[in-house]
Amino acid sequence: MIRIRRGVAKEIISCRPGITELWVSVEGNREKAINYDNLTGPVKAGDEVLLNTTAVYKKLGTGGAHFVMGNLSQTDRDVPEEGHIMKLRYSPCQVKILAVEEPDSPYADVMQQVESLEGTPVIIGTLHSMIAPVSAAIKKLTNSAVRVAYLMTDGAALPISLSKMVRELKNKGLIDTTITCGHAFGGDLEAINIYTGLLACKAVAKADVIIVAMGPGIVGTGSRYGFTGVEQGEIINAINILGGKPIAIPRISFADNRERHCGLSHHTRTSLGKIALTKSTVVLPKLEPDKMALILKQLEDSTISQKHDVAIIDATPALEALQQYGIKVTTMGRSVEQDPEFFLAAGAAGVYFSHQPSAISRQL
Incomplete structure (x- = not known):
């Protein structure tokens, strides 16, 4: 209601x-x-x-x-003729968009032909705030040589214009193209689902690396499966189906007072331990020995370390990148200084990508 x-x-x-x-x-x-x-x-x-x-x-x-x-003070409004796909379908707010894969699209032929991500790395987050340290680390460590596409899902806010962070990242050249999929809308490109969204990142946006995460405002209930971040596991499956290389961002915090989010969040334990049926690389930041020991135990207990490859990397360049680009970002109201492990975990994926041969070759 x-x-x-x-x-x-x-x-x-x-x-x-x-x-x-x-x-x-x-x-x-x-x-x-x-x-x-x-x-x-x-x-x-x-x-x-x-x-x-x-x-x-x-x-x-x-x-x-x-x-x-x-x-109520406004006169009638019309819409452009191009496109016939509706998002927020069958609601009073349904929005007409021109989907990248529909016949009217200038990219229709490209989308008809592309069937694979051809090994493109795809970094998957669960919270919108994760995209800042990831993209900042990538651009800093590759000297802006790689093209970054951000694919926003419909797990939280649907209009991408709500995100001040996306606008800042685009203005600073840290994200090159935005794509909104599902019922999310307002990106540079519109896609009907996660599969065509990913393929559009590859074939239309010409991305060297793709970042996937929902918009602002994750929905959660405190129950095991009752949160929209479960999409991380499903997206990993989609990436593998399309022949990409999934890199999963774990949600880590030692500043959250809720026990279920201490260390490795129950969100990550469920998404990667239960929902994901195919393999990804889970990148961890190097932390103090006691914190590292807890997270490694949580990875083992949740079967994540058996199902996925785990990489541990020095993620401090990601925090340095946020400072270099003057990006102020928070998660659940907490700053980088208040919750450093969260942002280190997010940025670690960007640092990891930047060390891969495909990223290094783009710099040469």
Whole structure:
């Protein structure tokens, strides 16, 4: 169910491509709202708007703002003729996109022909914040010689424009192309599913390395299988089906107060230990001996070390890369200084890739 209220736009806070943040007056309060310009059109002060207030009403961290469902002060809007694929299908918010694989696409012939990733490395994360240290490490250690594609899944936020991080990484040249697959939308390229999304990264974006992760706002319940990060295991299977080289980012933290996320998160233990049916390389950062011992035991107990290849690498260049590029990133509200192991674990995959022969050859 959706909690709907009328409000009035009072002030524009900020604008970036595809999204406007604003203050609205609703139920006698001044509160923050988000308008997706490509969905509901532009908004200005004084406009009467229809708001989805559910997340704020439920005090949820994810989506902690109202969302504009419609601008009642706006005239009719039309859409481009190209494309006929709908995302958010059969909902009031269904979005028409031009999918990279559909006949109207300029890349339709390319997508008809490509069937394999041909050994392309694919780095798979579970949280959106992981993409920053990975991409920063890759570009720093390869002197920007490799092309990086980011494939955003529909495991969390669906509009890629919500992510300030993606915009910053693209502006700084750390991500070259974005692709949104499933019901996620708004990337440089649109794909119908994870398979065509991966193939588009290879054949259309010409990526040397692919980073796959959901947008902001993972969904979780604390139960073994009740979280959207289970997609990591399924994506590993898809990569192997398509002939790629999966590199899995483990979720590691010693700053999270929740026992299930201490050391190697239960998310990783489930995704890699249970969901993934095929092999990946799991890259660990070098840590203090006691922390390393706990993680290695958790890998053993969850069968991850039996099912996957495990690499241990010095990941400090990833943190140096974040500092070099001036990237401020947090996870669950914690900074790099507050939760260094999390960001070392994410960045380790980027460092690992940069040491592979395929990455080194691109620099020569």
